[in-house]
Amino acid sequence: MREGRARGCFGSPRAELGENQAERLFAERGMHAVSNRQISDAASQGNNAAVCYHFGTRTDLLRAIEAKHRVPIEQLRAGMLADLGPSAGLSDWVDCLVRPLTGHLEELGNPSWYARFAAQAMADPAYREVVTKDAMSSPYLVQVIDGITGCLADLPKRVRYERIVMARNLLMHTCAEHEGALAARRATRSPWPRAAEGLTDAITGLWQAPVRSTAGIR
Amino acid sequence: MREGRARGCFGSPRAELGENQAERLFAERGMHAVSNRQISDAASQGNNAAVCYHFGTRTDLLRAIEAKHRVPIEQLRAGMLADLGPSAGLSDWVDCLVRPLTGHLEELGNPSWYARFAAQAMADPAYREVVTKDAMSSPYLVQVIDGITGCLADLPKRVRYERIVMARNLLMHTCAEHEGALAARRATRSPWPRAAEGLTDAITGLWQAPVRSTAGIR
Numbered sequence: 001m002r003e004g005r006a007r008g009c010f011g012s013p014r015a016e017l018g019e020n021q022a023e024r025l026f027a028e029r030g031m032h033a034v035s036n037r038q039i040s041d042a043a044s045q046g047n048n049a050a051v052c053y054h055f056g057t058r059t060d061l062l063r064a065i066e067a068k069h070r071v072p073i074e075q076l077r078a079g080m081l082a083d084l085g086p087s088a089g090l091s092d093w094v095d096c097l098v099r100p101l102t103g104h105l106e107e108l109g110n111p112s113w114y115a116r117f118a119a120q121a122m123a124d125p126a127y128r129e130v131v132t133k134d135a136m137s138s139p140y141l142v143q144v145i146d147g148i149t150g151c152l153a154d155l156p157k158r159v160r161y162e163r164i165v166m167a168r169n170l171l172m173h174t175c176a177e178h179e180g181a182l183a184a185r186r187a188t189r190s191p192w193p194r195a196a197e198g199l200t201d202a203i204t205g206l207w208q209a210p211v212r213s214t215a216g217i218r
Numbered sequence: 219m220r221e222g223r224a225r226g227c228f229g230s231p232r233a234e235l236g237e238n239q240a241e242r243l244f245a246e247r248g249m250h251a252v253s254n255r256q257i258s259d260a261a262s263q264g265n266n267a268a269v270c271y272h273f274g275t276r277t278d279l280l281r282a283i284e285a286k287h288r289v290p291i292e293q294l295r296a297g298m299l300a301d302l303g304p305s306a307g308l309s310d311w312v313d314c315l316v317r318p319l320t321g322h323l324e325e326l327g328n329p330s331w332y333a334r335f336a337a338q339a340m341a342d343p344a345y346r347e348v349v350t351k352d353a354m355s356s357p358y359l360v361q362v363i364d365g366i367t368g369c370l371a372d373l374p375k376r377v378r379y380e381r382i383v384m385a386r387n388l389l390m391h392t393c394a395e396h397e398g399a400l401a402a403r404r405a406t407r408s409p410w411p412r413a414a415e416g417l418t419d420a421i422t423g424l425w426q427a428p429v430r431s432t433a434g435i436r
Contacts, residue, residue: 028343029344031249033250120342128395169388174383197431198380202380206420208423208427212418
């Protein structure tokens, strides 16, 4: 019996343990397959009724996990932006989109779970909007998107918006597959720098693609 | 009390009702938020203990939903491939990747749920592999992927494989976002032909992107 234990809540060390375990369970088993009881058990919190993450506040748990990773990712991005010269081109800006994420995943070590967690959250209709809105609260990410679109001033507004959505999905879901493959192979050599190159090339190509038809484009 | 009702099982009309309701619930609420009881209730099957889709065979339910859509998608693809001349270029092949899916979604009418369902299944670690494997059992899809890679013979093998994964994620997750936006706006005008153009342009650009570094590439 574990009555009287400290109860996990956001901001406490025990909450962090709960967040880490939840992230791992979501990543490995799938968001649909994990109950609040499993999260609390995994974090050794014991009392399911007491855990903060009861049904209805799973959104809070997801936002807490995202926020925890956003800090180091944005620190890496700030560093890259500080090094960016005035002659930065499209692929330099795309690098500032890609490498803070892959760099953070590399720093987490293998296995990491964040990319698989975040990809599911992005695909989930209950969380997609709040996750996207939270991400866009990062000033450095906004600066990078402005930098990318600034290199592509001739692109119709609708296509620019479409490609932001495409690049976001491409980046996160590709990282999730890389992370899963890396974890399964238990590789000792990190593929993240290589994965980052491949992603920057592909996303730059996506942004530069000619627009076939401009009929009726606003 | 509903004892004695016909029990849903794969292949029966009641199973199809269950599949349709499951697809809709997954798409609208998220795969994590839907219990087997909700699926069976929505399909008016009533007896949760009797429903075929109990815990442990949700994979079967997902595969049945995917298989149901694969038939019309592959019919559309077969028709496009039959019209493809010997001088088909990369964007023609990419069209054969994109338009059978967007065309099927358009035929389903608004709201449809399939793209949002499939995007979640693709992002879910428990289903990703089986869904991908089932998809690659479609000979027309394999023909299209061979057609695309045939146009890009100079691309290193590793990059070719990476970009297949990228294109697949880009296609399905972008369609899921389009489908959700269309359903929310209750638009009467279909955006699918436009969405298809944007996707074909972007995926063609992604495939054609120069490879920055070939150091150590196999």
